[in-house]
Amino acid sequence: MKTFILQPLTTATLVLILTTPISGLVLNGYDFNLKWQPPLLLALTAFFLHLGLMILNRRTTQKKSASSQKTSHHPAWPRLATILLPLLGLILPFLLGKYWLTIAILALIYILLGLGLNIVVGLAGMLDLGFVAFYAVGAYGFALGQEYLGLSFWAAIPLGAVLAATFGVILGFPVLRMHGDYLAIVTLGFGEIIRLVLNNWITFTGGPNGVRVDFPTLFGLEFSRHAKQGGTPLHEFLGIDYSSNHRYLFLYLTLFLVVLATIFLITRLKRMPLGRAWEALREDETACRSLGINHVTVKLSAFALGAMTGGIGGVFFAVSQGFVNPTSFTFHESALILAIVVLGGLGSIPGVISAAIIVTVLPELLRDFSDYRILIFGLAMVGMMIWRPQGLVRTTRPVFQGL
Amino acid sequence: MTTLLQVNHLNMRFGGVVALNDCNFQVEKNSITALIGPNGAGKTTAFNCITGFYRANQGQLHFFPPNRPSVNLIQLLGQPFTWTDPIHPRRTLKKLGYKLFGGPHRIARAGIARTFQNVRLFKEMTVLENLLVAQHRQLVGHFLSGILNAKNFRKAENNALDHAMKWLAFFQLTTEANRLAGQLPYGHQRRVEIARALCTDPILLCLDEPAAGLNPQETKALSQLIRRLQKELHLTILLIEHDIGLVMELSDHVIVLDYGEVIAQGPPAAVQQNQKVLEAYLG
Numbered sequence: 001m002k003t004f005i006l007q008p009l010t011t012a013t014l015v016l017i018l019t020t021p022i023s024g025l026v027l028n029g030y031d032f033n034l035k036w037q038p039p040l041l042l043a044l045t046a047f048f049l050h051l052g053l054m055i056l057n058r059r060t061t062q063k064k065s066a067s068s069q070k071t072s073h074h075p076a077w078p079r080l081a082t083i084l085l086p087l088l089g090l091i092l093p094f095l096l097g098k099y100w101l102t103i104a105i106l107a108l109i110y111i112l113l114g115l116g117l118n119i120v121v122g123l124a125g126m127l128d129l130g131f132v133a134f135y136a137v138g139a140y141g142f143a144l145g146q147e148y149l150g151l152s153f154w155a156a157i158p159l160g161a162v163l164a165a166t167f168g169v170i171l172g173f174p175v176l177r178m179h180g181d182y183l184a185i186v187t188l189g190f191g192e193i194i195r196l197v198l199n200n201w202i203t204f205t206g207g208p209n210g211v212r213v214d215f216p217t218l219f220g221l222e223f224s225r226h227a228k229q230g231g232t233p234l235h236e237f238l239g240i241d242y243s244s245n246h247r248y249l250f251l252y253l254t255l256f257l258v259v260l261a262t263i264f265l266i267t268r269l270k271r272m273p274l275g276r277a278w279e280a281l282r283e284d285e286t287a288c289r290s291l292g293i294n295h296v297t298v299k300l301s302a303f304a305l306g307a308m309t310g311g312i313g314g315v316f317f318a319v320s321q322g323f324v325n326p327t328s329f330t331f332h333e334s335a336l337i338l339a340i341v342v343l344g345g346l347g348s349i350p351g352v353i354s355a356a357i358i359v360t361v362l363p364e365l366l367r368d369f370s371d372y373r374i375l376i377f378g379l380a381m382v383g384m385m386i387w388r389p390q391g392l393v394r395t396t397r398p399v400f401q402g403l
Numbered sequence: 404m405t406t407l408l409q410v411n412h413l414n415m416r417f418g419g420v421v422a423l424n425d426c427n428f429q430v431e432k433n434s435i436t437a438l439i440g441p442n443g444a445g446k447t448t449a450f451n452c453i454t455g456f457y458r459a460n461q462g463q464l465h466f467f468p469p470n471r472p473s474v475n476l477i478q479l480l481g482q483p484f485t486w487t488d489p490i491h492p493r494r495t496l497k498k499l500g501y502k503l504f505g506g507p508h509r510i511a512r513a514g515i516a517r518t519f520q521n522v523r524l525f526k527e528m529t530v531l532e533n534l535l536v537a538q539h540r541q542l543v544g545h546f547l548s549g550i551l552n553a554k555n556f557r558k559a560e561n562n563a564l565d566h567a568m569k570w571l572a573f574f575q576l577t578t579e580a581n582r583l584a585g586q587l588p589y590g591h592q593r594r595v596e597i598a599r600a601l602c603t604d605p606i607l608l609c610l611d612e613p614a615a616g617l618n619p620q621e622t623k624a625l626s627q628l629i630r631r632l633q634k635e636l637h638l639t640i641l642l643i644e645h646d647i648g649l650v651m652e653l654s655d656h657v658i659v660l661d662y663g664e665v666i667a668q669g670p671p672a673a674v675q676q677n678q679k680v681l682e683a684y685l686g
């Protein structure tokens with residue numbers, strides 16, 4: 001028990017010492033001021049992260065020993081965490097200001113993207129460097145659909161998902177026989193093709209100028225100060241004061257539900273024949289085929305489901321920005337999503353979630369240090385490869401008891 | 404005796420190397436047939452042709468599962484189109500279907516399971532998961548009920564688990580069920596691979612050097628298990644083996660390959676006396 005406090009405390013102290021000069025000192029002419037909040041916040045985050053990781057990893061070791069002893073020993077807390085964490089996520093937006101709310105939304109979008117790519121790379125083992133293509137398809141699908149067809153946000157979520165999944169299959173089919181490096185290059189090219197088309201097809205996509213996206217309405221209620229789209233503003237309907245936070249709250253909560261649904265879906269899939277077949281395909285394709293598994297359908301389903309998740313992320317991205325243009329869909333973005341998956345631990349859902357949060361929130365806390373962001377990021381990746389090559393959270397295998 | 408697998412005029416070339424040259428043999432139902440020969444004789448290649456991992460350059464492979472229509476194994480892999488195709492639209496459509504959805508997995512579904520010379524387990528998955536993947540076909544239909552974790556999915560899943568545990572018990576691997584397959588000792592991995600192949604409910608089981616790397620006790624235990632598979636579970640077994648002692652003790656029918664050609668076949672005792680076989684092995 002003592003180590004459970006001591007180790008995270010050491011980490012927090014280290015973070016405090018390291019980050020105070022970076023994020024706490026603000027130069028003021030030849031003088032400087034000391035701000036305590038950012039480094040303290042960072043240290044606190046580090047503390048809880050370390051604690052969380054320790055608990056998570058303890059669970060896996062417990063599971064291992066449980067399997068050898070053949071005794072079912074269920075600690076109460078994982079079930080508690082599956083109830084408490086979503087609750088925390090639901091309460092969180094009401095405590096945040098507008099600025100942090102937008103970052104929280106971004107974090108949720110990255111969680112969604114990470115979960116999607118995790119299917120393709122983490123579970124099915126296909127290195128996809130062009131995942132941003134599906135993100136772009138979702139975002140532009142909604143933006144252009146709204147512009148030309150008057151598509152509503154609520155219709156865009158399923159349609160964006162289907163559209164992205166279609167693109168996933170279109171990409172998946174020609175690369176069925178490819179592995180490793182070749183697959184990576186082709187998917188990379190695919191991502192660039194999508195971006196270049198969006199950039200250069202000016203008459204249809206608006207080219208580099210991008211497309212404007214209207215904010216959605218909820219049952220005819222609008223989130224603006226004055227009704228623009230022919231509905232009633234929400235604050236008038238509820239009889240409360242107007243706040244620009246409302247729209248972000250709405251977006252956060254909708255997105256949060258979508259993320260929860262995705263997590264549920266993937267957790268189930270991992271325990272189902274399809275999910276097992278993905279992992280088996282990652283391990284050994286030849287053996288899979290010798291067992292009667294059609295690698296075509298299994299691979300395509302991984303591409304389609306991953307792309308679908310990315311597409312939904314794109315729809316939310318378009319809404320949260322109110323505007324899309326091709327610069328949001330560069331290779332840099334694909335690399336970032338891939339980093340989330342690798343950092344989190346290939347195949348691990350809690351890992352992807354924590355990595356996505358770290359990757360979006362940490363740069364905000366280190367704003368003053370933003371010139372070195374990529375450097376720190378690179379160092380973190382190198383460090384991970386050395387000390388935790390399996391990622392932040394080790395994946396757990398299902399243990400079948402009482403057999 | 405009825406024939407289960409008929410191999411006619413099988414030819415397989417890799418560039419200039421002729422790996423199989425006009426091979427003819429058959430596997431009788433409920434027999435243990437051994438395929439032997441020096442290194443590089445083409446035994447694994449013959450296996451790969453039968454199980455569809457290689458497409459034979461020439462020849463026919465027919466599989467006669469009991470109570471089911473016979474299967475042309477080469478057709479399952481999808482044959483190349485020819486210029487006469489437009490005259491036979493129905494045949495062409497069928498060809499197209501096999502081209503799109505054909506492959507070795509179709510041969511596995513027809514009832515031929517195999518193991519590999521170099522063990523191919525899903526190393527990062529548990530032993531039980533390995534055996535569950537082998538039952539993919541029986542489970543994959545329950546998609547929606549799987550997402551909702553509904554009753555009929557759980558039932559199918561439990562059946563699959565029972566089936567897997569039955570085979571693990573047969574191979575005395577029950578205690579390893581939840582261990583990662585890659586962490587098992589080599590001898591256990593070999594048995595897990597056979598158990599996994601058996602989980603697909605095959606009619607013909609092809610084993611590529613199942614005793615390679617095993618110590619004498621393990622080899623003995625394995626040969627008894629193979630014998631039980633044939634006697635108690637009425638499976639047909641085709642095996643490649645280097646251990647001549649094991650082959651002579653176990654098999655009903657021996658086929659000897661050398662430089663891609665069948666140089667002798669028959670009962671073990673007769674083959675052992677064959678002059679060509681002695682030359683191939685000694686000279």
Ligand SMILES: Nc1ncnc2c1ncn2[C@@H]1O[C@H](COP(=O)(O)OP(=O)(O)O)[C@@H](O)[C@H]1O
Pocket residue numbers: 417420421422440441442443444445446447448449
């Ligand atoms: N995929 C391949 N490509 C080229 N040559 C191959 C291939 N597979 C097998 N061969 C050649 O075919 C011959 C027979 O090999 P194999 O069937 O593996 O022999 P064994 O009887 O020892 O299993 C060897 O000369 C080998 O080099």
Ligand SMILES: [Mg+2]
Pocket residue numbers: 446447448520
């Ligand atoms: Mg061989």
